[in-house]
Amino acid sequence: MKRMLVPAAALLCAALASPAAFAQKKYDPGATDTEIKVGNTNPYSGPASAYGTIGKTIGAYFKMINEQGGINGRKINYISYDDGYSPPKTVEMVRKLVEQDQVLLVFQPLGTPSNTAIHKYMNSKKVPQLFVATGATKWNDPKNHPWTMGWQPNYQTEARIYAQHILKTKPNAKIAVLYQNDDYGKDYLKGFKDGLGAKASLIVKEVSYEVTDPTVDSQIVQLQSSGADVFFNITTPKFAAQAIRKAYDTGWKPLHYVNNVSASVGSVLTPAGLEKSVGLITTQYGKDPTDPTWKDDPGMKKWAEFMKKYYPEGSLIDASNVYGYGVAQTLVQVLKQAGDNLTRENVMKQAASLKNFETDTGLPGIKLNTTADDYAPIESVQLSRFDGKTWVRFGEVMGK
Amino acid sequence: MEAFLHQVLAGLATGGIYASVALALVMIYQATHHLNFAQGEMAMFSTYIAWSLISAGLPYWAAFALTVVFAFILGVVIERVVIRPVENAPVLAVVVVFIALLVILNSVTGWIYTYTIKTFPSPFPAQPLFGNKYVSSHELGAIGVTLAVLLLLYGFFRYTPLGLAMRAAAQNPDSSRLVGIRVGWMLALGWGLAAAIGSVAGMMVAPIVYLDPNMMGGILLYAFAAALVGGIDNPGGAVFGGFLVGVLENVLGAFVIGNELKLAVALVLIIGVLVVRPSGFFGKVYVTRV
Structure with a gap:
């Protein structure tokens, strides 16, 4: 047995020594x-x-x-x-x-x-x-x-783009932020503040919610009474729908950015009410299968x-x-x-x-x-605005 | 000042939600002396039944009535099939059964209806009353429904022989049996009634928080706090507790401790009441002779 091993090892060494035999397939x-x-x-x-x-x-x-x-x-x-x-x-x-x-x-x-x-x-x-x-x-x-x-x-990239858009179109904005109090919400918030940079003081009010909260109505009331005219909505679908509805019902009409996480027409905007969602802004990077543009x-x-x-x-x-x-x-x-x-x-x-x-x-x-x-x-990504039926892209593709 | 008023009104609106679920908790406690952890999921499941009926084309109130009947039967069946076998088991065993029920109902609903949120119709007008911006018509309507259920319950337990028999069966099963009350059936009826009240609560809650299998998770905790604050055996107290918890939570969350600690308010209330005054503000203090 031992005698067999020696030639085998020698063969193996030879094989390893000649790279040509292995260069093609690894x-x-x-x-x-x-x-x-x-x-x-x-x-x-x-x-x-x-x-x-x-x-x-x-x-x-x-x-x-x-x-x-x-x-x-x-x-x-x-x-x-x-x-x-x-x-x-x-x-x-x-x-x-x-x-x-x-x-x-x-x-x-x-x-x-x-x-x-x-x-x-x-x-x-x-x-x-x-x-x-x-x-x-x-x-x-x-x-x-x-x-x-x-x-x-990633969330920070997306949030930075909203920040850029706000700085460009509304340099004197008073910004309200609602975010989910966990890794996801804080990730967005960090990107947003990084994007605002020295102008982070434009944020006049930021409030959080927990996933156990039955509604975010109280938070929306807090944000509204801060007098903000821009609203960055960092929420998951159910809370996004509640926030869009409550903001509309209280008569608050801020420039409303909603994160891509909750941009679904079917599972967020429809429950919130399509007429209450008109004017929302989000970002997109993929083609929406419901958008007639891609027919x-x-x-x-x-x-x-x-x-x-x-x-x-x-x-x-x-x-x-x-x-x-x-x-x-x-x-x-x-x-x-x-x-x-x-x-x-x-x-x-x-x-x-x-x-x-x-x-x-x-x-x-x-x-x-x-x-x-x-x-x-x-x-x-590209910014899009909701027109009551579908997301309409506008502006350039932003980011790297 | 306006912000404060707005928070109080929004708190009353969510308090109405807690109150309606707290009523169902009080009901089951009255009838069985147990706290049912699956109460919220039973209500949620019934609400999905209502959603299916309405989607199938039934008018709202027909679906409403059918759902209440369905929930009643569901409650009775659960008592007979699941709870009866552990009737004489230790409390812990019963709690485990309740939690199992909670998980099963939640998963089964998710499996049948998926976890995507659904809109649930409201029987009340879409426009807010008197053009106010604080409370929607549905929220006001839901509070009205809760108060109506409370009145019905009060009358039922106070003035009808069946209601009295149910209270007797829960408080002293042995003596009740001796005077001819069928204690077993009273328990089943109590479950049925609690489930029916829960289904009404579910149908009132769903238009506000949207219908999804997890919609009752957070609400149930607040409802427990509400029921305990008011007194776990007092329907009126539970409703009062619901409004109190809703307003406290909003006002403290917005102006004092911050939104992160809103849930903690409910938990502190639960512990505080249990330590200081276990029978709640309006509950009866029971003295047992040893």
């Missing part, structure tokens, strides 16, 4: 000549299950890619588990993906708390936690967390055909399905760039070298750019 766990294993967690059940459709869209997109021949000849093996939007469950499922299923990377786990729970684990295991589905700013931290990357514009848009036509063929049970008016398509398209681009060097390190390297990449579903002019020091793929 694999980490989860990648082979025929397959790339991609892991994912999504809330298919529980309080955030409305977002579960994103995970399904991604699966359908990969199915389409596989039918078209895969990526550089390799099929994507997409393994997606339900975490019910519960962080401990996310940890359990992601460990299963990494240690048992041996995926090459974890893609698009959804939710700020869920991703926070696996943030350290992924970085100590050196497994890519790629294009996470949350807008928190902390995912753009390549120095301390080189294995984690976000995708959509003949080639990108959105591709999306609609994809939906019909690969995800027929999915909703054609749900922006989440557009989101899932765009983010899946981005991963495919990264894996294409990686070529035959499918190591985890190279996946991150390629994800951090996107150059002016445009998805089918992003607004015109919104380009994805990343570098080794900049882990924020989408950093530009």
Whole structure:
């Protein structure tokens, strides 16, 4: 036995010594000549299950890619588990993906708390936690967390753009801010204050609410009586609807900015009352499936055909399905760039070298750019105003 | 001054919400001497039934009446099927059953109706009364409905034989049995009535906070505070407690301690009342001979 080992070791040494034999194909766990294993967690059940459709869209997109021949000849093996939007469950499922299923990377786990729970684990295991589905700013931290990357514009980027718009159009504004008293709300608030810079004193009143509050009526009354004429509304859908309605009912007519988190016409503005929502301002970076502007848009036509063929049970008016398509398209681009060097390190390297990449579903002019020091793929958005029926974009694409 | 007045009025409006849920809590306590943690979720589930009926094309008041009947039956069935087996179990076991009910109803509703918020129609006019900017017509209407339910309850417990029998069954089951009251059925009836009141509360709350499976979570805590402040066995006290908690919460939150500590107001009230005066402002003090 021992005698057999010596020639074997010699062979191995020879093989390692000749780089030519390995230069073309390099694999980490989860990648082979025929397959790339991609892991994912999504809330298919529980309080955030409305977002579960994103995970399904991604699966359908990969199915389409596989039918078209895969990526550089390799099929994507997409393994997606339900975490019910519960962080401990996310940890359990992601460990299963990494240690048992041996995926090459974890893609698009959804939710700020869920991703926070696996943030350290992924970085100590050196497994890519790629294009996470949350807008928190902390995912753009390549120095301390080189294995984690976000995708959509982060909260601070978005808030800075509102601040810029206020400074430009209403330099003497008296600003009122309502924010959810947690990481999400404070992230927005910080970006907003950074954006105002020396003019942060324009904020005349900022009040918070807790998710346990039955209504935010009392907060709106406080903001209104401050005499503010600009209102930045950092709330999740239910509270956003309450705030829009109460502001209107009390006769307060500020210039009203609402965060992109609660810009859904169906689940926020309709409950609040469409006539009460006229004039609201938000930002957008993706094409809205309900916006008639995109009826003949080639990108959105591709999306609609994809939906019909690969995800027929999915909703054609749900922006989440557009989101899932765009983010899946981005991963495919990264894996294409990686070529035959499918190591985890190279996946991150390629994800951090996107150059002016445009998805089918992003607004015109919104380009994805990343570098080794900049882990924020989408950093530009366009302002939109609600006209009583739909969001109407105006002005330039803002941001980087 | 105007800001203060506005906060007080907004507080009365939310206080009306707490009062209506507190009434249901008092009801179940009167009938069974238990605090039902699933009260809010039962009300929420009934409200979804009302939403389905209205979406199916039924007029509001027909859906309202059907929902109250449905909630009553739901309450009786839950008592018979789930609560009866743990009748003689320790208090802790009963509490666990209540919490299980809460989680089950919440998840089942989310599973059937999803977690996206829904609008729930109001039977009252959309325009505020007298063109005021402080309180919507629905909020005023909801307060009126709560007061009407309170009057009905008062009359029921005070003047009808059935109401008296129910009170007797809750306070002294053994003696009640000896005078011929069917204690088991009285408990079931109490559950039914509490669920019916809860469904009315749910239908009054939903237009204000929007309908979603978690709509009762925060409200229930405030309602507990309201019920305890007023006296857990006194319907009138509970309604008063509801308004008090609503106004206190707003005024303290806006002018004294800040919005972060609003929920703490409710919790401090609960603990304060339990320590200083466990029977609440209006509750009866029971003395038991040992």
